[in-house]
Amino acid sequence: MQLTHLRSYARPIDLESAVELLSEGGRGTRLMAAGTDLVLSGSDEITGLVDLGGLNLAYVEERDGAVAIGAMTTFTELLEHPAATGYLDGVVVEMLRRVGSPLLRNVATVGGNLVRKQPWSDVIPLFRALGASVTLFDGDVRSGPIDDLYAEAAHLTGAILTEIVLPSQPVGTAAAFWKFTRSAVDIATLNCAALIQTEESGCIRARVFVGATPRLAAAVPSAEAALVGTDLSAAAIATAARAAADEVPTGDDLRATAAYRTRLVSVGVTRCLEDAKRRLEGVTS
C-alpha cells in the first residue's frame, strides 16, 4: 500500500514544533506513530505526516505502583517491561499477547491504538477498566481520565497523546481480559475486560467493558451494579453476565451475528469475572 498523495513528512524533536507543524499542515496532515494504520489505510486524503518518533515518547516507568507509558511505546516494549509484568498479576501482558502477532507488536504503538479507536481494540477496554489516565499536549498539557477520549463529543484534533498512566491499585483488586477470535491472531469477534475491588464486606467496585460488539468498547453499568455489594459468588457472576447480555447492544458483521455476539457477551463477562476472582483468591490465600 502507498500513500500516493503524501507531499510532506516531518520528524520534529519537540512537542511544540509537532503541534505547529500539524496545524500549519492543514486538513490532510496527520500525526504518525508507527504508521501501521496510516500506511495500510492507503488514504488519498493524507497529504502530510508529522512523525512523533523524535519526541522521546517511548518509555515505561514504574511510579509508586502506577505504570507510566509513553504514547510511542510499542506493544512489545510494554509487554516485556517488568512494570507491566508485575501490574495486577500481568493482566496487561495477557491482553497484549493477544494483540496481532509479534510482527505487529514490534512496531505498533500503544498511543496509536488508543487514538485510532478501532472498535476491536483490545487495549481500550482493558485500559478503561483499569481506570487509566492520559496526558495530552496541544500547546498546553492536559491530563484526565482515559474515558474522556471516548466520550461522545471527544475529538483530539490538534492534540498529541503523550502519556498513559495505569494507576496504582488498592489491595484486594484484580482484573482480567478475555478475547474471542476465529484464529489465534485475528482481531476480536468480541472482547471483554473487568476489574473488581473487594474488602472484607465483599465487592466494593466493579468495572466491566465489552468491545467489538462490533462497536467500540463501552462500560456495562448494569453488570457493574449487579456485582457491587455481593461476595462475587457464582450466582452473583451469573446475574452480572445476564445483565450484560441484556444491556450490551450487539450487531452483525462478517465475523458474527448479533445473536451470536450476545451469547459471547455472557460468556466473556463470566470468564473475566471468574478469572479476576481466581486471581484475588490466589493473592489472599
Place this chain on the structure above:
Amino acid sequence: MKPTIALTINGIQRSVETELGETLLEVLRREGMKSVKLGCDTGDCGACAVLLDGSAVNSCMVLAVAADGKDVDTVEGLEHDGHLHPMQQAMVDAGAVQCGFCTPGILVSGIDLLSHNPDPTEDEVKEALGGNLCRCTGYVKQVDAILATARLQAGETDA
C-alpha cells in the same frame, strides 16, 4: 520531492532514493532484496518481514522515510562464504520449504526469537510465528527447524 534516506541493509550503508509515500517493502525490493515478498500488503501474512533495528516487523506497514537511519536485515544477508545460515540449513533439512514464499519471513521471525530467547519452548516458537502464514505446509516442520537451530546453537556455545 524525492527524499534520499540512509539505510544500513545487511550491514552495508546505502543512500536510497524513495517516493515520500512508499513503504519499506517497496524500497527494499527495488534495492534488490527480493527475499522480501509482497504477499497481502495488509500486515496479515508476514511474507514481507525484515529485521528493523533488530526486531522483526512487516515491511509493508512501515513507511520508508520513517526508517531513515535504521538497520535493516533481510535473508540476503544470512548466507556466509557460501554456507547457509544454520536456520536456513535446518529449514532445508526438516523439509520445511515447499513453494518457499513464506520462508524468508519465517526465518526473520525465527532469528528474532532466538536472538532474545535462545532456548524457546515449542509454544514460544509457535507464538513467534503467529504472524507468518504458510499456505503449503502445516507449520510443524518450520517449528521443528527453529527448535533444531536452537539446539544446534546451544551445542555450539557449550562446546
